[in-house]
Amino acid sequence: MSSVQVFLGVLLLLHLSEFVVWVPAGSVLFRRRGRGWEAAGPWAVVRTVRGSLHAVVPLPGLARAYVVREVPAEAAGPGDPTPAGGDSLSGRRHNPETIALRRSGVAHAFAPLRWIAFALLVLAWVVAPVSLGLLGVGPTLWIVTPVTAGLMAVDAVLLSRRHRREFPGLDDERWRLVLSACLSPLAAMRSWDLVQKDALSGCDAAAVAASLPGFRDWDSFAATRWRRMRFPAGDVAEVPVGATGSGEALTILERIARDRGIDPGLWEQPPVPDDPAHTRYCPRCRIQYTGRAPSCRDCGGRPLRPIRASA
Numbered sequence: 001m002s003s004v005q006v007f008l009g010v011l012l013l014l015h016l017s018e019f020v021v022w023v024p025a026g027s028v029l030f031r032r033r034g035r036g037w038e039a040a041g042p043w044a045v046v047r048t049v050r051g052s053l054h055a056v057v058p059l060p061g062l063a064r065a066y067v068v069r070e071v072p073a074e075a076a077g078p079g080d081p082t083p084a085g086g087d088s089l090s091g092r093r094h095n096p097e098t099i100a101l102r103r104s105g106v107a108h109a110f111a112p113l114r115w116i117a118f119a120l121l122v123l124a125w126v127v128a129p130v131s132l133g134l135l136g137v138g139p140t141l142w143i144v145t146p147v148t149a150g151l152m153a154v155d156a157v158l159l160s161r162r163h164r165r166e167f168p169g170l171d172d173e174r175w176r177l178v179l180s181a182c183l184s185p186l187a188a189m190r191s192w193d194l195v196q197k198d199a200l201s202g203c204d205a206a207a208v209a210a211s212l213p214g215f216r217d218w219d220s221f222a223a224t225r226w227r228r229m230r231f232p233a234g235d236v237a238e239v240p241v242g243a244t245g246s247g248e249a250l251t252i253l254e255r256i257a258r259d260r261g262i263d264p265g266l267w268e269q270p271p272v273p274d275d276p277a278h279t280r281y282c283p284r285c286r287i288q289y290t291g292r293a294p295s296c297r298d299c300g301g302r303p304l305r306p307i308r309a310s311a
Contacts, residue, residue, distance in 0.1 A: 024069065036213065064193045102199065109166050159191055218260070229250050281307055
């Protein structure tokens, strides 16, 4: 294996390492998949009690992802993302139309970074390999280095200015992104997508899913969230729709579902038995049990419900 091949192999590994997103525990990751969107499933590159690391498509634009950290309106503080002019999402973060406008506004604000990302992509994977093969290492460095440094500098300046305007309370995140863009051309290539990942933080996850074009299987995603809120883990009472806390979130989810022509009551119907011996099920996770099981071991002892024969 030649030195050029080794260099390109190392560059590829570094490139792939940039296209991962850290998702704190209690957050939901929405990422691009082809022409649509999806919520990241249980599989992750790395998973810890504090969060998980998920991979995204390793190309600028297709690597777009949003990390949604849901917080109550009364808990919103200066660190929560706000659009230009200080117009907070609080009070409107459950409206899919408003969320879609916010997402489009942030994408438009950082649109100039896309050309820098594409230019760095071409430099890394077209210009550099061709120049290495034709001219060697020395001339390639003289060609690629000044152009790359100039693009990184422009990227850092634009990123800092526009991030300050769009997210005035996220100073630490801004400095992290700017320093990364200054130190690594691969990080600068990634900054266009990564700078937008907190744009919808604080919004309701189901509303975010409803606002994303081509989202895959919203019904299943919303049904899982509905059951987890309605039937908390452990031997506790069910959460009524319309109560404070989770009950308010259930009301919002119910409204979105009915606007989409879905009856949330269907999400609580008993499942079809997988086996004749299964006569009970967990209303939270839908795992089925025999008649001897008193509660769900995966949901902290959640009381089981009978599977009706009509199911």
